[in-house]
Amino acid sequence: MISMVHKVLITVKSSFEHSVRRDIKDYLFFFDRDVDVKATEFRGVLIVETNRDPKYMAQQLINAPIPEGVLTSIVPIIYEGSYNSINDFIGIIRKHVGSDCRDYIVRCRLRGSSIGDNDCENAIINLLRSLGFRALHRGDTGCAVIIEGLGNWFGIYVGPRSFTRV
Numbered sequence: 122m123i124s125m126v127h128k129v130l131i132t133v134k135s136s137f138e139h140s141v142r143r144d145i146k147d148y149l150f151f152f153d154r155d156v157d158v159k160a161t162e163f164r165g166v167l168i169v170e171t172n173r174d175p176k177y178m179a180q181q182l183i184n185a186p187i188p189e190g191v192l193t194s195i196v197p198i199i200y201e202g203s204y205n206s207i208n209d210f211i212g213i214i215r216k217h218v219g220s221d222c223r224d225y226i227v228r229c230r231l232r233g234s235s236i237g238d239n240d241c242e243n244a245i246i247n248l249l250r251s252l253g254f255r256a257l258h259r260g261d262t263g264c265a266v267i268i269e270g271l272g273n274w275f276g277i278y279v280g281p282r283s284f285t286r287v
């Protein structure tokens with residue numbers, strides 16, 4: 122099952138997890154009084170649950186007065202679901218890449234998965250290239266496809282890179 126969600130997945134420096142979690146919640150409270158910041162079973166990985174647009178909240182985090190060395194990645198999650206194989210991502214990505222982007226950087230971080238990050242990235246890059254897009258592992262592009270996995274849960278972001286920090 123795949124559904125529209127309002128989450129932002131963030132990674133923080135492990136030793137700062139507890140204090141940063143509180144700082145993030147306090148800061149985001151100004152933008153959403155119902156915001157919640159939850160720890161996950163994976164060290165250094167937090168999920169922000171919000172009633173606001175996840176891209177808006179990610180942008181607030183990017184501009185937050187929290188050092189980049191502590192708040193290491195920020196990814197708005199627009200779609201989530203469960204997965205067993207890479208094919209579970211492919212159909213969703215195919216639906217959400219658009220003509221507003223020609224170049225994509227691709228990132229996969231599948232924690233606790235038997236699927237390797239490189240295998241995931243290569244499959245998505247091949248898909249994007251077959252659809253006529255330019256897709257890269259690294260480089261300077263205006264858009265991104267990011268898959269975040271925690272066990273068999275996945276979250277996807279497809280869109281302008283300006284809403285992410287990876």
